[in-house]
């Protein structure tokens with residue numbers, strides 16, 4: 001994990017960014033399993049960068065450009081999965097899920113249950129969270145909590161490139177629909193943790209949180225970019241003698257409750273950082289569960305740091321202030337400690 | 339109607355070669371000259387406004403990317419001028435031309451692009467979400483296809499309230515695959531709603547060609563499935579677009595129901611200006627040649643001269659006027675203040691209904 005160690009690794013392994021992680025996961029899994037197909041808008045021109053070389057490697061039957069038809073695309077993926085394929089759908093921007101909501105909920109999530117277990121739906125849907133960049137109301141949503149409210153779906157929100165690689169591979173192998181939300185603010189970052197040699201398979205199981213920083217005074221749970229804000233806040237707080245533990249859940253469904261709850265039982269304090277809108281956020285669910293299960297251990301309020309309950313304004317003078325920031329996380333920790 | 343010689347371009351569209359001829363009835367006489375002037379004025383507004391946004395982009399003054407209508411001005415303006423200011427209109431992410439052509443003020447539009455308080459949406463919407471209700475513009479949409487039912491609903495309101503208004507609904511060839519278009523056209527056909535569905539078919543949805551996304555050659559063919567007329571016109575010919583849309587608008591206003599008009603046109607710039615795609619999907623040399631061969635403003639300019647509707651001096655004066663208007667809009671936008679931070683939390687609910695205040 002240390003910089004000198006990373007410098008000794010081969011250059012390609014060091015370069016693993018978000019897009020490379022996606023490409024590598026897809027490439028490895030499509031090579032391993034001929035039933036995996038890749039579908040998305042503008043895939044062949046590789047407009048979003050997450051389908052490099054796919055068409056050449058796997059051909060037009062397994063790599064398909066989708067017309068602009070999000071509802072149809074998700075439903076087609078569900079049907080193809082029920083009939084033997086393992087589709088990966090690149091929805092590109094997470095705000096495009098809304099037009100497909102019925103297919104997500106009524107088919108993808110419910111078919112197995114309603115049909116008494118006859119249907120298997122190994123579908124992966126990837127969608128990037130494009131906020132903080134002036135994209136305004138129609139492109140900047142962080143909608144994963146809405147899907148947490150739908151049983152039958154699994155949800156991953158990787159915050160490092162190695163996690164994205166390992167989680168996406170597990171997702172493709174999973175027999176359930178898995179939604180992968182990628183925080184586009186992290187796309188430019190290099191991999192965190194050990195570099196990834198190309199000949200070693202890297203899998204991260206769904207439902208396993210990562211402790212980013214051990215600590216004893218307060219537990220900060222950070223989702224997506226929130227996990228980085230939590231780590232930066234923890235460093236700032238360390239200078240004041242506050243020792244924060246930072247947990248990145250990585251998977252929101254299934255949530256790694258044992259890791260989170262054990263941490264809060266030790267520290268007695270909890271702050272949750274979540275880029276989603278506040279009401280019914282993932283942070284809200286985590287806070288509720290912590291209060292239910294760790295009530296006796298708690299020594300302060302469980303505090304959420306989320307995006308405010310408003311829409312994303314276009315103006316650069318307005319946008320950034322609505323999101324979680326390092327300063328907001330530090331203030332929340334001080335409140336939890338008070 | 340065209341008395342000039344015509345030939346076909348690479349997409350099978352008629353082009354005039356601009357030899358001297360008499361104007362068609364629409365452009366004849368003082369009314370015709372006035373129409374020609376207004377068509378040209380609005381096309382120039384779209385072109386010069388967007389050229390100014392290109393300059394702002396290169397100067398680093400634009401907060402976000404923009405989708406330009408340069409090359410599509412004839413489609414946008416011909417359609418809008420066939421409606422009245424009181425008629426409704428919705429659009430898409432290629433968003434500046436629609437409100438400009440509908441008559442919105444350039445200064446408030448430009449201020450919106452810079453995220454200023456004086457912007458037409460107070461800085462909250464930005465380029466992709468322009469709206470100016472004062473000229474019937476009910477909003478552009480960053481979500482492809484999302485505003486199509488909205489135009490349909492505006493048509494429903496006009497019908498129920500008996501106002502005689504019509505709704506003009508802009509969408510792209512890519513959006514023609516979205517389910518909401520089909521749901522909307524069915525409702526409009528079923529209820530004889532006064533809606534004109536107007537497809538700006540520029541041949542591409544980002545990198546995907548119409549051949550790769552549509553199951554039929556022309557979007558206009560979809561009309562038959564919803565019991566409405568569908569026509570395809572040369573989208574570089576502003577008068578042809580105007581005439582076809584006017585017919586559809588008049589039909590709607592008479593209570594005879596919706597129509598679909600498809601304008602075959604060209605997107606001269608990249609999907610979003612400044613976007614660099616990893617792999618070329620169209621021949622740049624061909625794209626560059628379009629400025630010389632199918633520029634709708636040049637085509638109309640040459641035609642107006644050839645048919646002696648306006649003089650070169652008049653056309654130049656008109657362009658200069660618009661140039662000054664655009665320059666003033668840029669200055670206004672630059673000088674304008676940003677909205678105060680607290681504006682981020684207003685307009686979510688109607689005044690007095692904000693849960694934060696109500697339950698505080």
Ligand SMILES: Cc1ncc(C[n+]2csc(CCOP(=O)(O)OP(=O)(O)O)c2C)c(N)n1
Nearest residue numbers: 096432480481482510511512513542543544
């Ligand atoms: C629902 C949805 N899906 C995808 C996108 C991304 N996107 C924006 S514009 C566009 C292409 C639209 O093509 P078309 O409707 O033909 O309009 P054009 O850009 O050619 O004017 C795509 C794929 C989006 N904004 N909304």
